[in-house]
Amino acid sequence: MNLDIDTLKKKFGKNLIINENLSKYSWFNLGGPADIFFRPENKEQLVLFLKTINEKYKVNILGAGSNTLFRDNGVKGVVIKLARDFAYNKIIEPNVLDAGAATLDRKVANFAKDNNLGNLEFLSCIPGSIGGAIIMNSGCYNNDISKVLVSLKAVNKYNFSEIEIKKEDIKFSYRGTNLPEDLIIISAKLRGLICNKHEVEKKQSDFIERKKLSQPSQIKTCGST
Numbered sequence: 225m226n227l228d229i230d231t232l233k234k235k236f237g238k239n240l241i242i243n244e245n246l247s248k249y250s251w252f253n254l255g256g257p258a259d260i261f262f263r264p265e266n267k268e269q270l271v272l273f274l275k276t277i278n279e280k281y282k283v284n285i286l287g288a289g290s291n292t293l294f295r296d297n298g299v300k301g302v303v304i305k306l307a308r309d310f311a312y313n314k315i316i317e318p319n320v321l322d323a324g325a326a327t328l329d330r331k332v333a334n335f336a337k338d339n340n341l342g343n344l345e346f347l348s349c350i351p352g353s354i355g356g357a358i359i360m361n362s363g364c365y366n367n368d369i370s371k372v373l374v375s376l377k378a379v380n381k382y383n384f385s386e387i388e389i390k391k392e393d394i395k396f397s398y399r400g401t402n403l404p405e406d407l408i409i410i411s412a413k414l415r416g417l418i419c420n421k422h423e424v425e426k427k428q429s430d431f432i433e434r435k436k437l438s439q440p441s442q443i444k445t446c447g448s449t
Contacts, residue, residue, distance in 0.1 A: 228277075236262065239307075241260075241261045242260060246258050246298060250293065251288075255293065258298060259299070259301055260301065262302060262303070262304050267410055271379060274381055285306075285408055286303050287325075291352065291360070305326075310327075311327045320413055320414065320415050321336060325353060325412065328354075329357055329362070330351075332344065332347050337425055338421070341418065343416045346363060346367040349435045355409040355412075358412055359401060361398070361401055365434070369396075372416065373414060375390045375412070376411065377411045378408055
């Protein structure tokens, strides 16, 4: 083990694991180890880590792992999985919520429902996190992230700056965007519609039932692949 990794272990403690088995974080529980696995507790620790490694290792970002397959021989370099402070929901305007990138999509949908916000019900059927949903422009039932996103905040892997990007400055495609790979999404603002909670709950339940009929929920599947 070289000095760089020893230094990282001392500096980041339990948040950094060497040769962590990635099968723990894959929907299908498959795959080998990551050379370095890091779970930053907050934005400040994420930036400190990026500055510390200073491009010495390739950086890969992992979300909920619901659409990710890892090779048996693992991933070289660093795998970062956001934790703690990156998983939250809060209302910032009557019809706009702010969600951390590590927040599960279904938790965003439930939070919106509890706060009388509609048009986000589709998120309850997407098995992933908000950061991944943005990168993939995830969607279902005639809705997707491009239709509800207001803006996102991200940290640049290489110059460590934090930027906010408005939806208008992102080119969305079917299950994709033109967002550069040097960004790590840390949060997003989503716009819903102020609705009656009962109506939102009913729509969300209908979506979930429709999904259960088309995609078995008790076994590991590739969704609509």
